[in-house]
Amino acid sequence: MTDSNRIIIFDTTLRDGEQSPGASMNTAEKVRIATQLERLGVDVIEAGFPAASQGDLEAVRTIAEKVRGLSVAALARTSKQDIDKAWEAVRDAARPRIHTFLATSDIHMEHKLHMTREQVIEAVVEAVSYARTFTDDVEFSAEDASRSDRDFLCRVFEAAVEAGATTVNVPDTVGYILPHEFGDLIRYLQENTSNLHKAVLSVHCHNDQGLATANTLAGLEAGARQIEVTVNGIGERAGNTSLEEVVMTLHNHRASLNLFTGVETREIYPTSRLVSTITGIVIQPNKAVVGANAFAHEAGIHQDGVLKNRLTYEIMEPETVGISQNRLVLGKHSGRHAFRDKLAALGYELEEEQFNHLFQKFKDLADKRKEILDEDIEVLYAEEILRAPDFYRLEYLNVVSGTQLVPTAMVKLAMDGVEMQSAGFGNGPIDAAYNTIAKMTGTRSKLMRFSISSASGGTDALGEVTVRLKENGFVALGKGADPDIITASAKAYVNGLNRLEYLKRNPSLSPEERGL
Ligand code: KIV
Ligand code: ZN
Numbered sequence: 001m002t003d004s005n006r007i008i009i010f011d012t013t014l015r016d017g018e019q020s021p022g023a024s025m026n027t028a029e030k031v032r033i034a035t036q037l038e039r040l041g042v043d044v045i046e047a048g049f050p051a052a053s054q055g056d057l058e059a060v061r062t063i064a065e066k067v068r069g070l071s072v073a074a075l076a077r078t079s080k081q082d083i084d085k086a087w088e089a090v091r092d093a094a095r096p097r098i099h100t101f102l103a104t105s106d107i108h109m110e111h112k113l114h115m116t117r118e119q120v121i122e123a124v125v126e127a128v129s130y131a132r133t134f135t136d137d138v139e140f141s142a143e144d145a146s147r148s149d150r151d152f153l154c155r156v157f158e159a160a161v162e163a164g165a166t167t168v169n170v171p172d173t174v175g176y177i178l179p180h181e182f183g184d185l186i187r188y189l190q191e192n193t194s195n196l197h198k199a200v201l202s203v204h205c206h207n208d209q210g211l212a213t214a215n216t217l218a219g220l221e222a223g224a225r226q227i228e229v230t231v232n233g234i235g236e237r238a239g240n241t242s243l244e245e246v247v248m249t250l251h252n253h254r255a256s257l258n259l260f261t262g263v264e265t266r267e268i269y270p271t272s273r274l275v276s277t278i279t280g281i282v283i284q285p286n287k288a289v290v291g292a293n294a295f296a297h298e299a300g301i302h303q304d305g306v307l308k309n310r311l312t313y314e315i316m317e318p319e320t321v322g323i324s325q326n327r328l329v330l331g332k333h334s335g336r337h338a339f340r341d342k343l344a345a346l347g348y349e350l351e352e353e354q355f356n357h358l359f360q361k362f363k364d365l366a367d368k369r370k371e372i373l374d375e376d377i378e379v380l381y382a383e384e385i386l387r388a389p390d391f392y393r394l395e396y397l398n399v400v401s402g403t404q405l406v407p408t409a410m411v412k413l414a415m416d417g418v419e420m421q422s423a424g425f426g427n428g429p430i431d432a433a434y435n436t437i438a439k440m441t442g443t444r445s446k447l448m449r450f451s452i453s454s455a456s457g458g459t460d461a462l463g464e465v466t467v468r469l470k471e472n473g474f475v476a477l478g479k480g481a482d483p484d485i486i487t488a489s490a491k492a493y494v495n496g497l498n499r500l501e502y503l504k505r506n507p508s509l510s511p512e513e514r515g516l
Contacts, residue, residue, distance in 0.1 A: 006260060009243065009263060010044040013275060014046065016240050017235050017279075030048070036270065036274050037231075037271065044097060045067070046099060047060040051085045061089045061092070064089060064091070064096065071094075071096070074097075074099065077100070083100060087131075097139060098131040100127045100139070102142070103120075124159055125159050128163035131164075140168050142156055143173050145169075146182065158193050158194060158196075170201070170204065170219070171206075172206055173204075179211060183219065190223050201223060202225075203219035206239070207235075213246055217249060227246060229242065232287070233287075243268075247263045252315060265321055270346070280466040282451055295314065329371045332363070343381070346378065362377065375461075382479055386479045388499040393494070397410070397433060399429040399432060411423070411436045413440055415440070433489065434489075445497065447469060448468040448470050452465050452488075462483055463482060465485065480495055
């Protein structure tokens, strides 16, 4: 392997990924993901779009200060104001990058930008040259490149590289191109742009036709050496190229493709879970590499084959992506030591106080259930990392519902240490519980997302509920887990309210401190 076979992984989970509907994250959550991305071994993280809001700028700045082992990029349009903000955000990074972009397709230039081709080239040159006055790591992206006139694109890239761009990126912004066409485009650009060899050529694909991974691989085969990806493929509309799919394909086919990355593949699964927990975006069970069923063999013939030799039906081992096959099942007699070992095998790190809290939750569950599976521990862990100070604590919940009853909830809450009790109605038992809790706490939050999933199979599985609440401009995620899904729902709601309350009571905190 030579350096020319080394693929640069540019992760944009915190920027394009955050553009997924409902996926906005607070600063502390972003720092947590950025720290995990560093552990995963990506080369560049795009931490945000500082010109979008002051909160975004401060989040990028915090990441730039704290996460030192990789390059931190900030996105900017071609205006000086945007570039100034991007620089303000990344200037203290160990390796700061400014990423500026402008659309180059006729449809965007005519209808969105109202700019001629010459004006676009001029703006790109000005922006790249200006960004180069701050840092020698400048990326230029030609938005909607895949629908742009090829010769014009060559001219734009030539001008960008001439002005000092060190990476030029070819986005398939609308996810429209076919793999063979994309490979062809990447080859064409290299053959027809005189100075392209002086910059790193990058690809950035969207998944509107389910082709983002195939297109990214086609780009690599044609000579691109940076790929822009997100964890779990989250992103605008149908999402971006999923990091884990491309990285594992390169890993599985390293002998024939002869391309490699710096990714520590065993960190893929913990990273995927963390992103899902923090964004509240549930991973589909059949998702390649990280879905719950990605390594499950259901058909008898398959099970028989795998038992005889895993290679019959498994093209990669779950351990390679960090899915522990140490299926040592824990139960109520398992002690702290076994529990700590299990957390380590799952790739989870916790501070002592969080560990103690999680261990207690595990013990409570083990009192109700004979066996505690890895999936249960993953759910309890997700609940733990979103824990907030207990302004409200659910002490008691009783719901009655059925075909002939008006669903009713009786709730006892400790509020700032004082116990209160009330009852209320709703369209269903969860609605009744939420109405009662809202009435008791006097809160008026809007429920922006409610999702329910089960940690494992079976009717006694641990239910995991995620909510996203909004009140007075504050947004908070809440999680709850319990074998009883109504209780899990109430816990998630109370957790979300606690996180909102924390924000409301601390308006003067910095964005990072305000994030829980
Ligand atoms: O999809 C796109 O074109 C983008 C650019 C800003 C790189 O996200
Ligand atoms: Zn994009």
